[in-house]
Amino acid sequence: MNPIQLFDTESSTFTYILVAPGDNDAVIIDPVERHRERDLQHLQRLGLKLRYVLETHAHADHVTSAGRLCELTGAVAAVPGGCGIAGAGMQLGDGDVIGFGKGEEIRVLHTPGHTAGSMSYVWRGNVFTGDTLLIDGCGRTDFQSGSADALYDSVNDKLFALPDDTLMWPGHDYKGQAVSTIGWEKRNNARxxxxxxxxxxxxxxxxxxxxxxxxxxxxxxxxxxxxxxHGA
Structure with missing residues (x-):
């Protein structure tokens, strides 16, 4: 099954639901709190069991629903180990593999630059790049331990090293685009x-x-x- 792509118009954030073929296990990437009920309804409508909530980084433009989704569904929060995200069931590092469903694997790539801990996730010929690589652009590097040098290496050494036909699903889009490929970005990305x-x-x-x-x-x-x- 292809990734299910959902959108928040206020922050231009994409949320993704991944479904294990032949199973009802699901993973959600970068959920937004204001759309928690929408996302739960998608899972219920499709008869899915949420196993993991993945974050690509500690976002600065919206609040995540990861904690509440885990409370409501029993899912495990899996987060970048370098982002200071407390309370998650899994702190991820480069090269980690997240298994779900019947043999499905999500490969973890540490792709710092937008933030020091930013991660990208590779699954079945798809890569979810968060704010590291956007369609015809990239995330900013001027806060949250960002580094243009690190982002340059992350994109060129890790993301652009993926097969050209890998579908690239960004964390945001501001121009009405939805998906690209690694090959197109390698040849045409304006930045x-x-x-x-x-x-x-x-x-x-x-x-x-x-x-x-x-x-x-x-x-x-x-x-x-x-x-x-607590106490807030």
């Missing part, structure tokens, strides 16, 4: 294709982007899986 490291670092340093509106609320919340902290 990264055929660009030297020095040129890329200079480009990213000159973006001068505004601070995300929700960063002061979202990051602490997401480091607690979106759940209220």
């Amino acid at each position: 990264l294709a055929n660009r030297s490291r020095a040129d890329f670092v200079q480009l990213m340093a000159g973006l001068n982007l505004p601070k995300p509106k929700l960063i002061d609320v979202a990051v602490p919340a997401n480091q607690n899986l979106g759940l209220p902290r």
